[in-house]
Amino acid sequence: MNILEKITQNNAAFSKSERKVAEVILANPQTAIHSSIATLAKMSDVSEPTVNRFCRRLDTKGFPDFKLHLAQSLANGTPYVNRHVDELDGPEEYTNKIFESTMASLEVARQSVDVNVVNRVVDLLTQAQKISFFGLGASASVAHDALNKFFRFNVPVVYFEDILMQRMSCMNCSDGDVVVLISHTGRTKSLVEIAQIARSNDATVVGITSGGSPLANECNYVLSLEVPEDTDMYMPMASRIAQLTLIDVLATGFTLRRGNKFRENLKRVKDTLRGSRYEKRGD
Amino acid sequence: MNILEKITQNNAAFSKSERKVAEVILANPQTAIHSSIATLAKMSDVSEPTVNRFCRRLDTKGFPDFKLHLAQSLANGTPYVNRHVDELDGPEEYTNKIFESTMASLEVARQSVDVNVVNRVVDLLTQAQKISFFGLGASASVAHDALNKFFRFNVPVVYFEDILMQRMSCMNCSDGDVVVLISHTGRTKSLVEIAQIARSNDATVVGITSGGSPLANECNYVLSLEVPEDTDMYMPMASRIAQLTLIDVLATGFTLRRGNKFRENLKRVKDTLRGSRYEKRGD
DNA sequence: ACACCAAATGTAGTAAAATTACAACTTTGC
DNA sequence: GCAAAGTTGTAATTTTACTACATTTGGTGT
Numbered sequence: 001m002n003i004l005e006k007i008t009q010n011n012a013a014f015s016k017s018e019r020k021v022a023e024v025i026l027a028n029p030q031t032a033i034h035s036s037i038a039t040l041a042k043m044s045d046v047s048e049p050t051v052n053r054f055c056r057r058l059d060t061k062g063f064p065d066f067k068l069h070l071a072q073s074l075a076n077g078t079p080y081v082n083r084h085v086d087e088l089d090g091p092e093e094y095t096n097k098i099f100e101s102t103m104a105s106l107e108v109a110r111q112s113v114d115v116n117v118v119n120r121v122v123d124l125l126t127q128a129q130k131i132s133f134f135g136l137g138a139s140a141s142v143a144h145d146a147l148n149k150f151f152r153f154n155v156p157v158v159y160f161e162d163i164l165m166q167r168m169s170c171m172n173c174s175d176g177d178v179v180v181l182i183s184h185t186g187r188t189k190s191l192v193e194i195a196q197i198a199r200s201n202d203a204t205v206v207g208i209t210s211g212g213s214p215l216a217n218e219c220n221y222v223l224s225l226e227v228p229e230d231t232d233m234y235m236p237m238a239s240r241i242a243q244l245t246l247i248d249v250l251a252t253g254f255t256l257r258r259g260n261k262f263r264e265n266l267k268r269v270k271d272t273l274r275g276s277r278y279e280k281r282g283d
Numbered sequence: 284m285n286i287l288e289k290i291t292q293n294n295a296a297f298s299k300s301e302r303k304v305a306e307v308i309l310a311n312p313q314t315a316i317h318s319s320i321a322t323l324a325k326m327s328d329v330s331e332p333t334v335n336r337f338c339r340r341l342d343t344k345g346f347p348d349f350k351l352h353l354a355q356s357l358a359n360g361t362p363y364v365n366r367h368v369d370e371l372d373g374p375e376e377y378t379n380k381i382f383e384s385t386m387a388s389l390e391v392a393r394q395s396v397d398v399n400v401v402n403r404v405v406d407l408l409t410q411a412q413k414i415s416f417f418g419l420g421a422s423a424s425v426a427h428d429a430l431n432k433f434f435r436f437n438v439p440v441v442y443f444e445d446i447l448m449q450r451m452s453c454m455n456c457s458d459g460d461v462v463v464l465i466s467h468t469g470r471t472k473s474l475v476e477i478a479q480i481a482r483s484n485d486a487t488v489v490g491i492t493s494g495g496s497p498l499a500n501e502c503n504y505v506l507s508l509e510v511p512e513d514t515d516m517y518m519p520m521a522s523r524i525a526q527l528t529l530i531d532v533l534a535t536g537f538t539l540r541r542g543n544k545f546r547e548n549l550k551r552v553k554d555t556l557r558g559s560r561y562e563k564r565g566d
Numbered sequence: 567a568c569a570c571c572a573a574a575t576g577t578a579g580t581a582a583a584a585t586t587a588c589a590a591c592t593t594t595g596c
Numbered sequence: 597g598c599a600a601a602g603t604t605g606t607a608a609t610t611t612t613a614c615t616a617c618a619t620t621t622g623g624t625g626t
Contacts, residue, residue, distance in 0.1 A: 016604095033351055050604065064583090067347075090402075094536060095536075148420060244523065249378050319611080321611090333575060346613065347583095
């Protein structure tokens with residue numbers, strides 16, 4: 001795909017002069033795309049047809065087509081592909097790979113979100129008497145984050161890490177309460193039990209989990225996120241980010257539903273934090 | 284920057300014929316980059332110089348240069364632009380906007396990360412006797428997440444929400460301990476104080492924060508993330524995601540440094556979770 | 567309504583760029 | 597060391613883009 005990578009890989013197939021062209025291009029690709037075939041030939045100290053042959057060897061139609069491909073490779077943000085980390089990767093490689101595959105996963109997640117469910121859940125949340133966020137393991141920090149967000153809305157919001165506290169909290173639920181349960185797999189036993197407890201106490205249960213899972217089956221509403229997880233790392237990574245982004249979506253929907261006046265309230269909450277901070281020069 | 288957006292925006296400045304060209308290009312940009320000025324002129328039903336003038340109006344050197352810009356816009360599809368949520372947005376719009384601007388922010392964050400610092404911090408973490416993760420407010424959940432990740436590595440790892448516990452923990456630090464402090468603004472007073480306490484007890488302090496902030500100045504190493512935050516919402520959103528992704532990067536670097544054998548250990552940790560879960564059909 | 571001016575568009579010629587065909591030169595194997 | 601295959605360069609050809617100028621269009625003031 002990426003023509004720059006292709007140049008480095010095909011290196012063996014190049015002839016001596018073609019390699020000269022490759023070097024010049026790799027050394028300064030940004031200049032290459034703005035040069036004519038003549039100037040590039042001069043820079044590489046070869047003839048114009050050689051440059052042309054070089055382009056064709058890379059399966060492009062000719063020099064202008066090659067420049068197009070090169071320009072696309074140089075455009076920042078190259079396609080976000082889910083690239084797995086390799087054992088031999090250096091810091092530069094794995095950093096970029098992680099960022100890129102996170103972005104790729106978000107794109108997949110975005111497409112799997114059902115906006116109708118989002119809308120109804122936002123409805124529920126705005127009307128809720130009490131909102132609870134529960135998750136375990138890696139999803140606990142997502143629930144924790146949701147607490148932080150919804151707490152600012154001046155809504156009774158609950159979050160516990162302890163499963164006994166979670167159970168007790170759900171026991172005391174009543175009509176009008178919303179319980180949001182977060183789990184990537186949707187197979188965590190105690191979370192499924194909590195869903196059952198909450199529902200039998202007339203709470204509405206929303207699951208941010210994988211569709212068709214045991215947990216999903218116990219929920220009134222399911223916000224399913226299909227996120228490809230790199231299982232080689234044995235750690236939840238992309239799923240968490242997708243869950244958090246979904247929390248952001250819900251929080252945003254919430255504030256929009258509440259209107260402008262409510263937004264000012266948020267600003268006040270933020271302003272009270274000022275005392276705990278060093279002022280920014282110029283504030 | 285993005286020439287496609289530029290075309291849509293500049294629409295008013297175009298003349299009648301130029302608008303015809305714009306339409307044809309917007310309708311099928313992929314074809315446009317592979318066409319000559321003559322064929323594009325014929326498609327738009329205008330003359331060749333008109334196409335050329337159209338290109339110049341968009342501040343390009345001429346038609347070939349314009350094609351280059353267009354190709355870059357089409358690459359990757361740099362479709363991920365930071366789009367602010369509008370009050371009138373429906374669920375579909377704000378959901379997509381949040382996902383897209385999160386992705387855009389990750390791209391910005393990726394470019395702002397200094398991989399050399401990443402490498403040194405990974406070094407530190409692999410050699411650390413004890414690792415602490417502290418953050419407050421929105422960053423608390425990031426620290427919480429880091430705990431969950433590094434806990435799997437069978438390394439002494441510490442995390443507290445309570446600032447007094449954080450302080451006491453740092454008081455007991457010694458040489459070889461690493462304290463990771465997370466804060467978007469880097470202006471939270473108590474976190475800055477914690478950095479000072481930790482350093483005066485010979486711990487190495489790593490900041491995941493904004494470069495040049497009061498917190499950054501107190502750290503031994505700073506992993507600075509420059510993330511544009513949509514301040515209209517009065518909530519930290521993108522910054523959190525970028526921080527989490529950076530934690531993933533560090534965790535990944537950690538496992539890579541520890542080698543293959545260590546990876547198997549991670550698998551064992553994951554396998555012990557199985558008892559708490561409903562089996563997946565086919566496991 | 568007409569003349570006039572400015573902006574917009576097109577025509578035709580020109581310059582530049584890329585490609586092709588072919589010749590000269592290397593390299594490789596026997 | 598010579599032939600054959602492969603590589604590179606020169607020069608001609610073709611394609612492409614650009615410029616200068618002519619024509620048309622649309623609008624403004626008398």
